[in-house]
Amino acid sequence: MIGKKMQEAINEQIKHELESAYLYLSMAAYFHSEGLDGMAQWMRAQTQEELVHAMKFFDHIRDRDGRVELLPLAQPKREWTSPLQAFQEAYQHEQFISSKIDGLVKLAAAEGDHPASILLQWFVTEQVEEEASTSKVAQMLERIGDSGHGLVMLDRELGTRSFTASTTEGGTE
Numbered sequence: 001m002i003g004k005k006m007q008e009a010i011n012e013q014i015k016h017e018l019e020s021a022y023l024y025l026s027m028a029a030y031f032h033s034e035g036l037d038g039m040a041q042w043m044r045a046q047t048q049e050e051l052v053h054a055m056k057f058f059d060h061i062r063d064r065d066g067r068v069e070l071l072p073l074a075q076p077k078r079e080w081t082s083p084l085q086a087f088q089e090a091y092q093h094e095q096f097i098s099s100k101i102d103g104l105v106k107l108a109a110a111e112g113d114h115p116a117s118i119l120l121q122w123f124v125t126e127q128v129e130e131e132a133s134t135s136k137v138a139q140m141l142e143r144i145g146d147s148g149h150g151l152v153m154l155d156r157e158l159g160t161r162s163f164t165a166s167t168t169e170g171g172t173e
């Protein structure tokens with residue numbers, strides 16, 4: 001059975017993952033409103049990944065005879081000044097999530113909670129990819145600058161991202 005401290009911390013992380021989904025869905029709505037449907041598609045796929053992350057934690061608590069508690073979600077931001085700003089914020093958000101995963105890793109070690117430690121190893125690897133994928137797009141947008149043609153090309157490329165079950169095993173693109 002999962003310990004009380006770990007259960008509380010994982011319930012908190014479920015909220016962070018759901019808020020991530022909420023943020024990226026809001027970014028998808030922003031991109032659609034800007035006519036950038038490819039970037040919107042990328043964010044929609046990202047939203048689905050975040051739901052998978054939340055459910056991995058949900059099932060971990062359930063499998064260990066714990067009790068999931070769903071906490072209130074913050075309303076996400078709805079406007080950004082540019083695609084670059086949105087992706088920069090996505091990258092910053094992933095760095096924030098990585099810091100939360102690091103905290104959970106430390107707690108699991110302190111509690112001697114080996115099942116949680118093993119689950120969290122997956123998330124440590126996943127966060128490396130999450131940071132890399134958002135950072136990569138932000139860097140491309142920086143390089144593109146004011147080029148309308150470059151933006152159209154990148155939008156087309158990002159629109160090829162789709163969510164499949166296999167992406168839940170670590171891939172983000």
Ligand code: FEO
Pocket residue numbers: 017020049050053094097130
């Ligand atoms: Fe679930 Fe993007 O971290």
